[in-house]
Amino acid sequence: MAESWVIMVTAQTPTNIAVIKYWGKRDEKLILPVNDSISVTLDPVHLCTTTTVAVSPSFAQDRMWLNGKEISLSGGRYQNCLREIRARACDVEDKERGIKISKKDWEKLHVHIASYNNFPTAAGLASSAAGFACLVFALAKLMNAKEDNSELSAIARQGSGSACRSLFGGFVKWKMGKVEDGSDSLAVQVVDEKHWDDLVIIIAVVSSRQKETSSTTGMRETVETSLLLQHRAKEIVPKRIIQMEEAIKNRDFASFAHLTCADSNQFHAVCLDTCPPIFYMNDTSHRIISCVEKWNRSVGTPQVAYTFDAGPNAVLIAHNRKAAAQLLQKLLFYFPPNSDTELNSYVLGDKSILKDAGIEDLKDVEALPPPPEIKDAPRYKGDVSYFICTRPGRGPVLLSDESQALLSPETGLPK
Numbered sequence: 001m002a003e004s005w006v007i008m009v010t011a012q013t014p015t016n017i018a019v020i021k022y023w024g025k026r027d028e029k030l031i032l033p034v035n036d037s038i039s040v041t042l043d044p045v046h047l048c049t050t051t052t053v054a055v056s057p058s059f060a061q062d063r064m065w066l067n068g069k070e071i072s073l074s075g076g077r078y079q080n081c082l083r084e085i086r087a088r089a090c091d092v093e094d095k096e097r098g099i100k101i102s103k104k105d106w107e108k109l110h111v112h113i114a115s116y117n118n119f120p121t122a123a124g125l126a127s128s129a130a131g132f133a134c135l136v137f138a139l140a141k142l143m144n145a146k147e148d149n150s151e152l153s154a155i156a157r158q159g160s161g162s163a164c165r166s167l168f169g170g171f172v173k174w175k176m177g178k179v180e181d182g183s184d185s186l187a188v189q190v191v192d193e194k195h196w197d198d199l200v201i202i203i204a205v206v207s208s209r210q211k212e213t214s215s216t217t218g219m220r221e222t223v224e225t226s227l228l229l230q231h232r233a234k235e236i237v238p239k240r241i242i243q244m245e246e247a248i249k250n251r252d253f254a255s256f257a258h259l260t261c262a263d264s265n266q267f268h269a270v271c272l273d274t275c276p277p278i279f280y281m282n283d284t285s286h287r288i289i290s291c292v293e294k295w296n297r298s299v300g301t302p303q304v305a306y307t308f309d310a311g312p313n314a315v316l317i318a319h320n321r322k323a324a325a326q327l328l329q330k331l332l333f334y335f336p337p338n339s340d341t342e343l344n345s346y347v348l349g350d351k352s353i354l355k356d357a358g359i360e361d362l363k364d365v366e367a368l369p370p371p372p373e374i375k376d377a378p379r380y381k382g383d384v385s386y387f388i389c390t391r392p393g394r395g396p397v398l399l400s401d402e403s404q405a406l407l408s409p410e411t412g413l414p415k
């Protein structure tokens, strides 16, 4: 009979949103980008992936369960991550249980992986970023790999480019790198999550449907057809990266907001410059942009920055809690929930922002005054699915409490 011990590790990893966008690869297989990018890590309390990885001599093959359903690990991206981590595995010993795994055993041993996203998967909320970062981080800890988080980020990158930025909290830069094997294309922390802790982030989930053009396909078509992308990657982004790092280090919200909005808009312009053109934003996205632009202009200094990834959802970064509360009032004025929706399931995450905005129930939403900066402001009931209030957050952590593990310590199968 095969030995029956199981060794497991559970990790939790955040998602991230780029404020200077990654769009376009110079090497598809290694996932090497055409420009640097910068992101903010979102608080894992509200958006995160939890992954348990287990090893046992009784496992017959590598297996993975995502949100409770078994999925195939045969895809190249999963295989690349598994291969790269296995190549860095070291000796592991559990003295108490008398278990020893030597470096070379890892080639033969199989792993079980169970992962859970506490937010919708493949809905434009960067589940692949948190997911691949968590997979690589958890496997590295299980296999006692000695690499630091930057080195691990270069492996997570091979699962999904944006995943490399989820290995750190706060603000993170993905350096595109120069060398052919991609070993210098990795993430570094710009500042940690405590550096600029008055920022508040509100996500408007405009549509939870799966998108038409995946990021991978979209950016391939852009690289093949858009001249604007070449100009962006060579001339625009390098300067913006320097300015963005400065703005973040100095907590200069005006510059930060200007750069964030301009870069999101240029990314969508590059999508439009693709043949055939790619449309990720919809009317609701455009209305949110207009609401923020008009408000910022009426105040004279930016209160909120917006950014949109490869989908219609808006990520709004408010200067502080006061601006966030005002923003939420405006958003709820324009986009009240359908009559059958409860406020509690319409504004998720950090609900204290709702309180700051003086909104306790749907009656308060109905009574909101129209934003003064727009005449005859219309209301678009039901056009937003829900809002998530969050903030910049920390990087990956190990969860030592076994009750949080997703696999059974006896069988290594999902609990």
Ligand SMILES: Nc1ncnc2c1ncn2[C@@H]1O[C@H](COP(=O)(O)OP(=O)(O)OP(=O)(O)O)[C@@H](O)[C@H]1O
Pocket: 049, 066, 115, 116, 117, 120, 121, 122, 123, 124, 125, 126, 127, 128, 129, 130, 131, 132, 135, 214, 215, 309, 310, 311
């Ligand atoms: N927790 C996870 N662990 C491992 N892989 C995951 C995990 N969550 C998602 N993925 C992978 O990422 C894929 C979804 O990626 P996709 O880019 O389509 O959506 P998204 O990342 O949620 O949205 P977007 O990239 O637009 O922000 C899933 O099909 C799965 O392969």
Ligand SMILES: C[C@@](O)(CCOP(=O)(O)OP(=O)(O)O)CC(=O)O
Pocket: 017, 018, 020, 021, 022, 023, 031, 037, 128, 159, 160, 161, 162, 163, 215, 216, 308, 309, 310
């Ligand atoms: C618009 C983006 O979110 C694109 C993210 O693309 P992915 O990282 O999902 O693409 P692959 O590397 O092909 O997996 C911008 C960003 O996150 O920088």
